[in-house]
Amino acid sequence: MVLLGSLANALGIAAGTLIGLCLTRIPARIKETVMVAIGLSVSILGITMALKAEDFFFVIVSLIGGAVLGELFSLEEKLHQAGRFLERKMGKSKSGNIAEGFVTATLIFVIGAMAIVGALDSGLRGDHSVLLTKSMIDGFTSAVLASTLGIGVLFSAIPVFFYEGSIALLAGLIHASIEEKLLESLIAQLTGTGGVMILAIGLNMLEIKAIRVANLLPALPFMILIVWLQHSLF
Template sequence: MVLLGTIVNGIAIILGAWLGVKLKKFSSEMKDTVMKAIGLAVIVLGFNMALQGEQFLFVIFSLALGGVLGERWNIEGKLNEVGQWLEKKMKKKTDGQLAEGFVAATLLFVVGAMAIIGAIDSGLRQDHTVLFTKSVLDGFSSIVFAATLGIGVMFSAFPVLIYQGAIALSATLIVRWIPQEHIDLFISEVTAVGGIMIIAIGLNIIGIPKIRVANLLPAILITALFVVGKVMFFN
């Protein structure tokens, strides 16, 4: 089953967020310490990912052009609007953090090497090991995130299902036309771009001045175009 790993990942996030909301009895000091600890760990993860790229100019230009497109399209604003819409649909009082939790968790769970590599493995080989591992990590992260940022974290499971599911289904098709070495190049460059965005997410978590990370997401598409260009004209 191609989507098994993605479905397990979504369920882990939902269950973790539900448990986090139930355990939401942390002092403000504890919340602050836990969130900053997670932020520091996320930054380290981002650095490890960022160093995996082979063509750093691709990374720089992808982030620059992706940022221009993201700002024009106002991706972060639209994600916040979705969170606010969900908050209204809840029809009950919240702590006002639903949008923040939804956006932060969506970016953390979607932007990363494991999401891409795991979904591709699921599609190409129906090997869900990477996504199962990611499910464990996301499940524990969502417990802490939901305990500190609220129930909005739970809704981040749906972008994860759509994003990873689309990659997995697409991978079942692209393998017929794209050689494995080209796929490997794409993964390494997207990992580097995603790593820098992960660093930005970590900085946001620990309270460094706000970076509109969602507006950098088009950089992933730009990276794919650069890789295609390299393969077509320089190989």
């Protein structure tokens, strides 16, 4: 089953969220310190990912182009609108800001090499080991996030499933169209670009700087274009 890994990842997030919601009544001081710990961990993860880029100059270029496009289309606001739509459907939430939890968790779980590589493995070889590993990591992360951000984290399982599932279903076409060397370079550069965004999420969680991370998402297709042009021309 091609979508087994994607489904397991979504279910892992859902299960982790439900566990985390049982921990929402912990004292505010503990929640605050836990959030700082998560923010620091996410920031370090982002730095580690960013350092995997083959050429950081192109990471900067893609982020600038992505930021301009993202601001023009107000992607951050559209994601928050989706979160607020969920809030209206569920009524007043006592377990955190649904929009904030949805946006933060979606960005953390979608951005990164494991989602791409794992989905490709699922689609090409029927090997779900990477996504199954990711489901355990995301399950633990979602439990911690849900304990502070609330039930909004649960809904991030939906875009994660569709994102990874789409890559898995298109894996054969991707493999046939992109040679191995180009694909490796693409994954490295996307990981570096995604790492900067993960770092931005960490800074948001630490309340150091309010960054509209979703407005940086167009940097990813920008990077794909840059890597393709570089490979084609040079």
